[in-house]
Amino acid sequence: MSEKYCPPQEPSVPPSRGEKLLGRPGESLQKTTSMTMIQALRSAMDVMLERDDNVVVFGEDVGYFGGVFRCTEGLQKKFGSSRVFDTPISESGIVGVAVGMGAYGLRPVAEIQFADYVYPATDQIVSEAARLRYRSAGEFIAPITLRMPCGGGIYGGQTHSQSPEAYFTHVCGLRTVMPSNPYDAKGLLIASIENNDPVIFLEPKRLYNGPFDGHHDKPVVPWSQHPQGEVPEGYYTVPLEAAAVYRPGNELTVLTYGTMVFVAEAAAMESGIDAEIIDLRSLWPLDLDTIVNSVKKTGRCAVVHEATRSSGFGAELTALVQEHCFYHLEAPIERVAGWDTPYPHAQEWAYFPGPARVAEGFKRAMEK
Amino acid sequence: MSKNAPACTPLRLHVPEPTGRPGQHTDFSYLHVTPAGATRRPPVDTQPAAIGDLAFALVRVLDADGNAVGPWAPQITPERLRFGLRAMLKTRIFDARMLIAQRQKKISFYMQCLGEEAISVAHALALDEGDMCFPTYRQQGLLMAREVPLVELICQLLSNQRDPLKGRQLPVLYSVRKAGFFSISGNLATQVVQAVGWGMAAAIKGDTKIASAWIGDGSTAEADFHTALVFAHVYRAPVIINVVNNQWAISTFQAIAGGEGTTFAARGIGSGIASLRVDGNDFLAVYAASRWAAERARCNLGPTLIEWVTYRAGGHSTSDDPTKYRPADDWKNFPLGDPLERLKQHLINIGAWSEEEHQSVQKELEAEVAAALKEAESYGSLADGHVHSAAEMFEDVYEEMPEHLRRQRQELGV
Numbered sequence: 001m002s003e004k005y006c007p008p009q010e011p012s013v014p015p016s017r018g019e020k021l022l023g024r025p026g027e028s029l030q031k032t033t034s035m036t037m038i039q040a041l042r043s044a045m046d047v048m049l050e051r052d053d054n055v056v057v058f059g060e061d062v063g064y065f066g067g068v069f070r071c072t073e074g075l076q077k078k079f080g081s082s083r084v085f086d087t088p089i090s091e092s093g094i095v096g097v098a099v100g101m102g103a104y105g106l107r108p109v110a111e112i113q114f115a116d117y118v119y120p121a122t123d124q125i126v127s128e129a130a131r132l133r134y135r136s137a138g139e140f141i142a143p144i145t146l147r148m149p150c151g152g153g154i155y156g157g158q159t160h161s162q163s164p165e166a167y168f169t170h171v172c173g174l175r176t177v178m179p180s181n182p183y184d185a186k187g188l189l190i191a192s193i194e195n196n197d198p199v200i201f202l203e204p205k206r207l208y209n210g211p212f213d214g215h216h217d218k219p220v221v222p223w224s225q226h227p228q229g230e231v232p233e234g235y236y237t238v239p240l241e242a243a244a245v246y247r248p249g250n251e252l253t254v255l256t257y258g259t260m261v262f263v264a265e266a267a268a269m270e271s272g273i274d275a276e277i278i279d280l281r282s283l284w285p286l287d288l289d290t291i292v293n294s295v296k297k298t299g300r301c302a303v304v305h306e307a308t309r310s311s312g313f314g315a316e317l318t319a320l321v322q323e324h325c326f327y328h329l330e331a332p333i334e335r336v337a338g339w340d341t342p343y344p345h346a347q348e349w350a351y352f353p354g355p356a357r358v359a360e361g362f363k364r365a366m367e368k
Numbered sequence: 369m370s371k372n373a374p375a376c377t378p379l380r381l382h383v384p385e386p387t388g389r390p391g392q393h394t395d396f397s398y399l400h401v402t403p404a405g406a407t408r409r410p411p412v413d414t415q416p417a418a419i420g421d422l423a424f425a426l427v428r429v430l431d432a433d434g435n436a437v438g439p440w441a442p443q444i445t446p447e448r449l450r451f452g453l454r455a456m457l458k459t460r461i462f463d464a465r466m467l468i469a470q471r472q473k474k475i476s477f478y479m480q481c482l483g484e485e486a487i488s489v490a491h492a493l494a495l496d497e498g499d500m501c502f503p504t505y506r507q508q509g510l511l512m513a514r515e516v517p518l519v520e521l522i523c524q525l526l527s528n529q530r531d532p533l534k535g536r537q538l539p540v541l542y543s544v545r546k547a548g549f550f551s552i553s554g555n556l557a558t559q560v561v562q563a564v565g566w567g568m569a570a571a572i573k574g575d576t577k578i579a580s581a582w583i584g585d586g587s588t589a590e591a592d593f594h595t596a597l598v599f600a601h602v603y604r605a606p607v608i609i610n611v612v613n614n615q616w617a618i619s620t621f622q623a624i625a626g627g628e629g630t631t632f633a634a635r636g637i638g639s640g641i642a643s644l645r646v647d648g649n650d651f652l653a654v655y656a657a658s659r660w661a662a663e664r665a666r667c668n669l670g671p672t673l674i675e676w677v678t679y680r681a682g683g684h685s686t687s688d689d690p691t692k693y694r695p696a697d698d699w700k701n702f703p704l705g706d707p708l709e710r711l712k713q714h715l716i717n718i719g720a721w722s723e724e725e726h727q728s729v730q731k732e733l734e735a736e737v738a739a740a741l742k743e744a745e746s747y748g749s750l751a752d753g754h755v756h757s758a759a760e761m762f763e764d765v766y767e768e769m770p771e772h773l774r775r776q777r778q779e780l781g782v
């Protein structure tokens with residue numbers, strides 16, 4: 001195993017609300033605005049289309065209409081239809097042309113309408129984009145970003161709810177990223193667009209308009225009420241391969257990402273367990289140092305994801321913790337995940353690993 | 369600079385645009401509508417290569433006055449036509465009522481086929497019992513023509529305790545094997561090549577049944593569609609490939625799917641498949657072309673691709689607002705009109721229908737749909753939590769439930 005260990009390069013604590021100016025070394029202070037995740041993603045593409053005329057944005061319904069989730073709304077009008085355009089309904093075509101454009105020197109940002117529809121593009125992603133650099137010894141690269149909404153919680157049934165990250169983390173040469181909030185979404189998307197490797201950029205659609213802690217019967221909380229909904233208007237990046245400690249704690253390390261960050265937070269609060277919740281952000285390659293340091297501190301670990309359990313990404317995380325922290329562990333590592341069934345429509349909340357199920361997992365991790 | 373470069377302007381990307389956007393008036397001349405009766409009807413055993421012109425023509429039977437004209441005018445009894453009109457009406461009334469139920473939050477999601485009813489209803493009439501359709505989410509007309517009980521369909525839409533699909537699928541993604549209706553996939557285009565496989569199986573077994581596949585204009589861009597054409601041609605599969613060109617794929621105009629300057633029927637020509645382009649809002653033309661294709665399939669003459677030219681009159685789904693990307697009054701200006709009105713006019717012309725009968729049938733069907741909804745609602749809905757039990761979620765993943773799923777079900781405590 002030769003992953004690059006990259007310590008977090010930015011404060012993992014989000015800018016506090018009310019703090020209107022944000023700066024990082026070498027950059028002037030920036031004005032921030034409250035944004036939903038959709039607005040933050042749009043802002044990232046807007047900034048990059050403006051900064052780099054090699055950036056192009058395309059996908060199904062992405063151009064004139066601005067995407068079924070409106071992430072690209074207004075971009076065609078602003079940048080013209082040769083930089084932001086609609087594509088035929090062909091995911092293999094979308095990724096295939098992205099690879100070709102990347103070989104020419106562009107930086108394509110393609111949208112797959114739902115992650116559930118990425119499978120026709122598998123060959124172009126797995127056999128082509130991921131390996132182009134390797135097989136050409138660096139002569140050709142695929143600097144492409146494939147955005148796709150993932151995850152459930154919207155009654156989307158089995159073809160609008162999947163979390164396919166493990167299919168991608170298994171492929172050498174791909175980067176897989178999943179933000180959990182508007183601030184990270186924008187910074188990670190810009191970092192992904194600038195990165196010269198192909199990036200699978202998974203967007204938890206249940207978080208598009210607000211954080212969601214799994215309590216589906218409670219009113220939706222908008223991002224405007226969350227500190228990480230406060231987003232700089234201009235250019236900034238959140239580095240790849242850097243996890244964030246979303247909630248510091250001492251009793252249990254929780255490794256999670258996407259929607260489950262908030263579910264884990266609710267579970268920690270409801271179970272009274274002082275969990276340290278690590279939002280991985282970059283799933284692969286990942287920030288092992290942050291994970292290892294935390295587990296060594298707490299001695300206990302739970303892995304939480306929405307995707308199905310068996311051979312899920314949690315299996316890799318569990319193995320890594322076992323390899324690197326075995327002598328610090330006081331209990332077996334706990335996994336909480338989606339059941340090993342397709343995502344059902346009507347039984348959504350029995351399927352979704354909500355706060356109660358996650359809290360049960362935390363309690364098991366605290367036993368012994 | 370390369371010495372081959374001509375002295376012309378720099379390259380530029382062509383991105384097709386529709387001829388009408390919100391606030392404009394669509395110029396439908398791109399459809400190249402020809403008069404009813406003008407297109408020739410070749411014998412069914414014609415070689416595909418000899419009828420390439422039909423992929424660019426338009427098969428039409430009903431003229432502007434509702435009379436059946438030309439070589440494609442089918443042999444069909446007024447009784448069958450009356451049945452067809454009734455099934456179209458039922459489809460439309462059902463759709464309208466389910467849209468309301470969705471707005472009332474009784475149903476989580478719905479997709480109507482407004483304006484496209486003739487295609488699936490007349491096609492169903494042209495098929496035989498036992499033929500298998502591989503539909504998309506816009507062929508509810510097949511179910512109406514095959515008289516599937518409405519309560520059963522609505523229970524699927526409500527995802528309630530009597531949903532035959534146990535709450536697993538989004539509303540509208542029916543599966544009705546007994547009506548020759550294959551399980552609808554949420555993943556576009558996959559069913560077309562599967563239909564070819566079903567047809568190949570029928571041929572392998574020396575059966576007499578044929579398959580009929582459905583796909584939208586937008587989805588023909590998927591590789592599975594093109595693969596289906598190759599397999600269908602190679603094995604001369606007994607299959608009809610129906611491309612429903614309703615001009616739109618969500619917000620995307622059919623030119624983005626490759627319809628600009630050519631037709632979807634023309635996709636068949638390069639594959640060596642007999643291909644027709646047909647007025648999909650003309651019940652008689654749909655019936656006639658479907659019969660022609662079915663006869664070819666049944667006589668081992670191979671596959672037929674049919675492009676049905678129609679218009680998606682409503683939103684893509686209940687999540688869509690089409691006024692954001694196309695003129696609000698587009699359907700009114702669509703040159704092929706309303707399939708229901710056109711068949712009604714024809715039946716009145718031949719003395720097999722009347723305004724009065726229309727009114728009374730409409731009332732009767734509205735009552736039938738309302739009663740079916742009421743009964744289905746009495747079995748619960750997703751909204752009121754009367755759904756299949758969480759325990760059933762673990763069934764049908766495998767034929768026999770493996771140990772790990774048994775454990776997970778226990779962990780859920782159901």
Ligand SMILES: Cc1ncc(C[n+]2csc(CCOP(=O)(O)OP(=O)(O)O)c2C)c(N)n1
Pocket residue numbers: 060089091113117120504506554555556583584585586587588612614616617618680684
């Ligand atoms: C593989 C795949 N990609 C994308 C989608 C999302 N999607 C659902 S319907 C649709 C448009 C289909 O348009 P068309 O084929 O013209 O059929 P219509 O809806 O007009 O009947 C799209 C893009 C999907 N369901 N499956």
Ligand SMILES: [Mg+2]
Pocket residue numbers: 584585586612613614615616617618680
């Ligand atoms: Mg369409």
